[in-house]
Amino acid sequence: MRIKDIISEGQFARRKSDTLPTSFEYPQMPSANAYLAYRFGIAMADHEKPPAEGPINNHAMIVAYAPEEEVIIKHAERVTGHKGKLAADRGSHEPKSTNKISPVAKPKKNRYGV
Numbered sequence: 001m002r003i004k005d006i007i008s009e010g011q012f013a014r015r016k017s018d019t020l021p022t023s024f025e026y027p028q029m030p031s032a033n034a035y036l037a038y039r040f041g042i043a044m045a046d047h048e049k050p051p052a053e054g055p056i057n058n059h060a061m062i063v064a065y066a067p068e069e070e071v072i073i074k075h076a077e078r079v080t081g082h083k084g085k086l087a088a089d090r091g092s093h094e095p096k097s098t099n100k101i102s103p104v105a106k107p108k109k110n111r112y113g114v
Contacts, residue, residue, distance in 0.1 A: 061087060 064070040
């Protein structure tokens with residue numbers, strides 16, 4: 001038996017396809033791209049409404065938590081020729097509506113001061 005007899009590309013053998021439920025193949029959606037499969041799954045779960053476009057229009061978004069990471073991103077832009085635009089202001093700030101008083105009681109000291 002040759003390897004070509006075991007492994008075949010193209011259609012499933014009839015004995016294998018008979019046991020499969022209704023199955024679809026999407027050549028334009030490679031299995032290595034998990035994000036495309038994720039977006040496809042979201043579209044299947046919410047098939048009544050058209051897909052919404054977010055503030056970044058389904059483009060790649062890279063987040064820099066430190067100024068050093070921003071330098072790395074800028075370098076990668078120069079190397080690859082891609083140009084990104086700032087999607088959010090620099091730094092992470094708490095909204096004014098955030099509760100800053102802890103609901104957890106402070107530990108009380110005993111008579112020994114511990």
